[in-house]
Amino acid sequence: MEVTRRKLQLKSSARSPAASSTSPVLLSGTGSSDLTVQRCCQIAARCGVRIGTPLPLARAMAPGAHVEAFDPVRDCRALYRLAVWCLRFSPLVALDSELFNARTAGLLSGVSPLHYGITLDMTGTRRLHGDTRAFASSFRALMSSSARIAVAPTLGAAWALSRYGAPDVPSVVSSRDSIPQAISLLPVQALRVDHKCAAALSEVGISLIGQLLNLPRRSLSQRFGKFLLYRLEQALGAVEERLHTIATPRSYRMRRTFEPPLSSRKSVTIAIHHLFAALLSQLRASSKRSKLFLLTIHDSSGQTATKEFPLAAATDDISHLSEIIEPIVEGMSFFGEVHDVTLRAAQVEDAAAEQRSLSPSRDTAAASRSRAELMNAFAVRLGKARVSRAALTRSYIPEQSFAHAPAFGAGAGPNDSLHEPIAPYSLRERPSLLFAKPEPVTTIAMLPDKPPSFLLWRGKKLKIISGIGPERIAPEWWSAPSAHGSQGAGLQLRERDYFKVQDDSGRWLWVYRDQGTLEWFLHGVWA
């Protein structure tokens, strides 16, 4: 069975909020030199837009068109996902061979939309699906109206019928003998021949496959090349054809059912430990690793307890895993007796082989492993959000000039964003304790720019004996266009005059006056 979907990205673009259901959708090339329509929807096609129409012309032909950049990689990926979904109907699902080759070579942009198709090998599935024609119709109903479906004994015939056959009804060819009759009225392009060959055929007045079939085969090969004959034989079933089947995504899952159900928590813990060991060895056997384990426990009261184990770094060390998992399992709440336990590995990735170091003092693998084990322990027990690293950001505003980002980013270290600090602050200028939220204080201070001589902070009176300042910190002009004096602007979006003041017990405090409201705030302490 051959399924072709030519408008994958078109569908998702049409679903985007920018496009309404009635306006035409165009996908154009991204380069400056090829501003032509790469894909167009049916509404635009009705207006006369074709693939290759220059974009300005297409805009004129289909007014109000919603234009997006054409992304063939995304398109191909969507088709692949669809192919994976099709695995439920047949164990052998393939992508179109031309698309497959272009995908492997990374040259997707030149592939014609005709080659966006999926092949399902339906051999031997009749017992499951029943009548082929009925199944094809129901399959078409499952897909959408834009999908074109054909069923034929050979891939070539199915390809030709799905691309050039009747658009609305799935074409079904049941026996190999009826192939010539089924494809005889299709154009020669349906044989998957290139433009040159099709042009050579049209020069001698051959435009249909039926005309080709009447010619002697021997002369065909001599006049139009071997490829035409090869394709013709493939369509008729005389030459076999290879399918570029997709691999079934493997799921890593372990389940153990207990009869009679387990009643003691200790034995449940042991069972979970065994599940982890089995799953890890399964993962190791296929050189995979997982960063996320999902544990599900069904108990006899019908309740389900689930727990995620998010790891900071993938590991295959069972003793390390059980060490961090056991206290969590001990703390899990499940009632009654446990019927079955399921463990699934999500976020499976390829395990890279570790390089061993020659120098024992610089064993990178061991060091990174011990670091990963510490992070895993923190991540599983405390949650990933509670473990962070500090990173400096490009901002002069004190509370925004650094950020605590989760320590488990997507690879990049937190400092990568900033190689050059914008201003070399030292402890002389910035306090060692900075309040996340500046605390309002009552002060006695002389205007316009004297430090306060008295502070009332959290109900405590602080006599100020010396002060340095002011240091004015203004909001960045690009982040707060209407900051000065505007009502909606937040606390941090106004100019501030900072003073470093010392109270009579010796502490240095960092206070500022909000220049908008003239209120005073305590922002930090040198502690």
Next chain:
Amino acid sequence: MAPTRTDPAIPALPETPPCALQSLLAQGVVWQGAQPSDTPLWQQRSTARDVIPFGAADIDECLPLGGLACGAVHELSMNDASGLVTHPFALPALLARNALDSCEASGASGWGRSSANDPCALLVVWIGRRCWPTPFSLPPERLSSCIFVDPPTEKLSLWALETALRSPAVKLVVADTPRVSLATTRRLSLSARAHGTTALLLKRHREQPTPSAAMTSWSLTPIPSPSEAPAWDLSLKRLKGGSAAVTAWTVTVEDDYEHGYRCGFGADLSLRVLPRVVSGSDEAQAPAQKFGT
């Protein structure tokens, strides 16, 4: 002494026949009971002890090993009379910087200066959001070696502290531990000793010092500083198994201003010991008003 593996090329010296009991003792299979009391704790471990220096000669020379001994638990409390600041920040940051510098200098992290994302670089773990210092007090290239953990409960905080102490990837753990019992500190000491890591427990000041198994116990009191840098009275409250000649210093955490402008942030912070002001009558000598400087 740990049994050293002899090079196969050199024949072992036959003069000391290996005594079975001694080898067992060295392996730790046989428990030796209490160590002889005349041996101070910092000399009990046969392995070479590295230290976290304060970076000020006046303090380091008074300490038995020349700094805070690694593989032990140390306590630091903030003695703020008004109770406004509950934790010390600048001094732990300085000690963390020194710890990372010292393990780099001693070659624990390999050859030369390690890069920011070197997996061999040891970590400093800060446990408890209340004790996290601002990144301004840490050198920027050391920020990647710092991990900030924020456990939701005190129990989890102790668990995180002990987990970090047991990890070979950790050099120093700075933890906000308002209440720790004697038994807890003893357990932490054993973990630290077994894994060669160091714990710095930041405690609130109490009038009555709680019993603790920490090796050293320090207290910080903010005092009026003659300069722009904050100053404290640093006093050594307890030194387990020994005593120091001087137990009180007046310190200030300063940076070389000119140098600091080039390198930025806390790269050039140093601890400087000031001439000590005798407390009591001299307290009235507050620094002159410095408005407008």
